Amino acid sequence: MLVVRNNIRIDDRNGMFEYNPEVIAEFRANSGRVGGRFATFDLALLTTVGARTGLTRISPVVYFTDGGDIFVVASAAGSDRNPAWYYNLVANPELTVEVGADSYRAEATPTEGEERTRLLAKAITVEPGFAEFEAKTRRQIPVLRITRIS
Numbered sequence: 001m002l003v004v005r006n007n008i009r010i011d012d013r014n015g016m017f018e019y020n021p022e023v024i025a026e027f028r029a030n031s032g033r034v035g036g037r038f039a040t041f042d043l044a045l046l047t048t049v050g051a052r053t054g055l056t057r058i059s060p061v062v063y064f065t066d067g068g069d070i071f072v073v074a075s076a077a078g079s080d081r082n083p084a085w086y087y088n089l090v091a092n093p094e095l096t097v098e099v100g101a102d103s104y105r106a107e108a109t110p111t112e113g114e115e116r117t118r119l120l121a122k123a124i125t126v127e128p129g130f131a132e133f134e135a136k137t138r139r140q141i142p143v144l145r146i147t148r149i150s
Contacts, residue, residue, distance in 0.1 A: 024045060028098075032044075041062045042099075044062075044097055045060055046058070046095055047098070048088035050088055051088045057084070059083070061085065063099070063146070064119070069148070070099070070145075071111070072146060073142075074141060074144065075133040078135075080138055094149070095146075097146060097148075105148070107147050107149050110142055111144065
């Protein structure tokens with residue numbers, strides 16, 4: 001289902017993005033700060049190109065830092081499907097990232113092996129819910145490294 005509110009198009013395939021237009025608007029109005037369920041997390045907006053549609057999509061995601069990069073966990077709250085933004089980034093790895101008041105071009109790279117294991121463990125130390133999500137699903141939850149390119 002495609003949700004359009006405040007001229008922002010959101011892919012709500014997994015039912016995860018019901019509040020995205022409000023989160024996006026609050027994020028942009030407050031230099032990256034939001035309340036509610038995301039108030040205690042570092043939140044980024046990822047602007048991706050749809051893998052099937054070619055349309056621009058904006059997804060609020062919790063992010064973590066690793067060196068000079070950020071990384072994101074495609075948990076979809078433990079769903080057996082990856083979130084739509086993950087497929088968008090695999091098909092079209094260049095994206096725009098908004099963190100706080102900063103916006104920049106970046107490239108997403110799925111991590112594998114020891115790097116994926118290390119980054120997921122790092123995310124779990126900040127947000128233990130990721131361990132529950134991984135235990136809940138049969139898929140291996142992807143972790144993507146987001147590297148600034150401009």
